[in-house]
Amino acid sequence: MQTRKPHAALLASPGMGHLIPVLELGKRLVSHHGFNVTIFVVTADASLSQSQLRKVSETAYDLLDVVLLPPVDVSGQIDKTTSILSQIDMMIHEALPSLRSAILAMEVPPIALVVDIFLRRNEVYFRMGTEISTADGILVNTFHELEHQTLAALNDARKQGLVPNAPVYPIGPLVRPVKSGLRSEILSWLDVQPKGSVIYVSFGSGGTLSAEQTIELAWGLEKSQQRFFWVVRPPVENDSAATVFNTNSSCTDFPDYLPEGFLNRTSKNGPVVPMWAPQSEILSHPSIGGFLSHCGWNSSLESIVNSVPMIVWPLYAEQKMNATLLAKHIGVAIRSKLLPSQGVIGRSEIEAMVRKIMVDKEGEAIRARAKMLKSCAAKALSKGGSSYNALANVAKDCEIRMQKLAELHLWG
Numbered sequence: 001m002q003t004r005k006p007h008a009a010l011l012a013s014p015g016m017g018h019l020i021p022v023l024e025l026g027k028r029l030v031s032h033h034g035f036n037v038t039i040f041v042v043t044a045d046a047s048l049s050q051s052q053l054r055k056v057s058e059t060a061y062d063l064l065d066v067v068l069l070p071p072v073d074v075s076g077q078i079d080k081t082t083s084i085l086s087q088i089d090m091m092i093h094e095a096l097p098s099l100r101s102a103i104l105a106m107e108v109p110p111i112a113l114v115v116d117i118f119l120r121r122n123e124v125y126f127r128m129g130t131e132i133s134t135a136d137g138i139l140v141n142t143f144h145e146l147e148h149q150t151l152a153a154l155n156d157a158r159k160q161g162l163v164p165n166a167p168v169y170p171i172g173p174l175v176r177p178v179k180s181g182l183r184s185e186i187l188s189w190l191d192v193q194p195k196g197s198v199i200y201v202s203f204g205s206g207g208t209l210s211a212e213q214t215i216e217l218a219w220g221l222e223k224s225q226q227r228f229f230w231v232v233r234p235p236v237e238n239d240s241a242a243t244v245f246n247t248n249s250s251c252t253d254f255p256d257y258l259p260e261g262f263l264n265r266t267s268k269n270g271p272v273v274p275m276w277a278p279q280s281e282i283l284s285h286p287s288i289g290g291f292l293s294h295c296g297w298n299s300s301l302e303s304i305v306n307s308v309p310m311i312v313w314p315l316y317a318e319q320k321m322n323a324t325l326l327a328k329h330i331g332v333a334i335r336s337k338l339l340p341s342q343g344v345i346g347r348s349e350i351e352a353m354v355r356k357i358m359v360d361k362e363g364e365a366i367r368a369r370a371k372m373l374k375s376c377a378a379k380a381l382s383k384g385g386s387s388y389n390a391l392a393n394v395a396k397d398c399e400i401r402m403q404k405l406a407e408l409h410l411w412g
Contacts, residue, residue: 006398007036009103009110014042014091016205017298018116021141023060024174025114030063032388033395038065038110040102042095044072059177069098084206084316111402114139137394141172141297143380143387146304146330146373169390173301173377178284186229186277187285193227196289199358200282200308202231203294207315211235211257213344218258220350221270226358228270231277232258240315240340283308289367290357295322295333304332307374309366311353315340331369 008029012022022039029035039060060066072094078087103110144151151170158165190198201221203209209217214235221228235257254263254272263272279299282288283306291303295312300322303310310333312323326333334353336345356363380387 005034005036006402007108007110008112008114008398010037010039011099011115012039012041013088013116014044017296020176020298021174024176025171026064027060028391029395033392035395038067040067040069040099042069042072042091044074044091067102069095069102112398135166138166138168139394140168140170141174141301142170143172143377144170145376145380145386169394171387171391173305175298175302175305176280178280182278182281184278186271186273187281189271190282190285190287193287195286198227198229198287199290199292199354200229200288201292202277202279203315204296204299207294208233208236208240210237214257215259216344216347217350218262219347221354222262222266223347223351224354226354229282230270230272231275232272233275295319295326297322300326304370304373305377307371309333309357309363309370311335311357313340332366332373334366
C-alpha cells in the first residue's frame with residue numbers, strides 16, 4: 001500500500017514580509033522532506049490576485065497549493081494610534097473563521113498547522129509568551145551560527161522551566177531566491193559599476209521617512225561621494241509604516257521633496273527609483289558593497305546571505321531590536337547614535353556612516369564579518385547543516401504523529 005505524504009498547512013500573515021519566508025518554508029518541506037503543503041494567505045486587499053502573488057515566487061506556485069482567504073476589513077476597529085502590529089493581529093483574528101472552514105473542507109486534513117505569532121491577540125507581550133506554550137514546537141527564521149548565544153540561552157531557560165517547553169527549531173535563513181535571467185534598467189546600471197562600490201538604500205515594503213529626514217538623507221548620500229542606488233517613497237509625517245498595506249501607489253514627483261538639483265547632480269553615480277526595486281537581485285549583485293536598511297528581518301537575512309554589511313535604520317515593529325542585534329551582537333552593521341523616533345539624523349552623520357561601511361578602514365571588521373556569515377548561512381541550509389537538520393527533525397515528528405493517528409484510524 002502506498003504511503004500517503006504528510007500534509008502541512010501554513011498561515012501567512014498580511015504583508016510580503018510574512019508571505020516570503022512562509023513560501024520558502026513550504027518549498028523546503030516539499031522539496032527536501034516529502035510533504036504536501038497548503039499555504040493560506042491573509043489579506044485586506046480584495047484586488048490582490050493569484051497572478052500578483054505568483055510574481056513573488058514562480059517556483060513556489062509549482063510546488064505548493066496557495067489559497068487566498070477572503071479579504072478582511074478592520075478599518076472600523078483602528079484609528080491613527082493603532083500600531084501596525086495591532087492591525088496585523090486584528091486581521092488574523094478576523095480571518096480565523098475562514099481558515100477553520102477551509103481546513104475542515106480539505107479532503108486530506110493537515111497533520112501540522114504552522115502559524116506566526118500574530119495568530120493570538122497580543123495586547124501584552126507576556127500574554128504572547130504564555131500562549132506559545134500551547135504550541136508543539138517553535139520555528140524561527142534564523143540559524144545556529146548567527147544567533148548561537150541566544151539559542152543556547154533559550155535552551156537553558158527551557159531546561160530550567162523559565163520559558164515554555166516547546167522545542168525551538170532554527171530553520172533559516174529563509175529568503176526569497178534570486179530570479180535567474182531577470183533584467184532591468186537598474187541591474188544593467190549595476191553591471192558597469194566597480195565591485196563593491198554601490199550602497200543600496202531601501203526601507204522595505206512599507207517604510208517611510210518625514211520630509212525633513214528625506215532631505216537630510218539625500219544630502220548625506222551626495223556628500224559621501226559614494227555610488228548609491230535609492231528606492232525612494234514620498235515622505236509621510238509621523239507614520240513610519242505608512243505604506244505597509246498600500247504599496248501600489250506611484251511616485252514620480254521627486255523634485256517636490258528632494259533637494260533642488262539633487263537628481264541632476266547624482267544621476268550618473270546615484271540613480272533614484274520610485275517605490276520598488278528587485279531587492280534580492282540587487283543585493284546579490286557583485287557591485288553592491290553596503291545596504292542602508294530599515295532592518296526588517298527579511299531584508300537583514302537577504303543582506304547576510306549576500307555578505308553585504310549594513311547601516312541599520314529601524315522604523316517600526318521589531319526593527320529596533322533587530323538593529324541592536326545586527327550592530328552590537330552579530331557585528332554586521334552600524335547604526336546612528338540617534339534613533340529615528342528621537343529626531344532627524346543629520347546629513348553629516350549619514351555621510352560618515354556611508355563612508356564607514358563602504359570604504360573607511362574603520363569598517364573593515366564589519367565587512368569581513370559579513371563575508372564570513374555568508375558561508376555559514378549556506379552551510380546551515382545545505383544537507384547535514386544545522387538548519388537542514390532542524391527542519392528534518394520537524395518533519396520526522398510530523399511523520400511519527402501521522403503514523404500514530406493512522407494506527408488509531410484517526411487519519412489517512
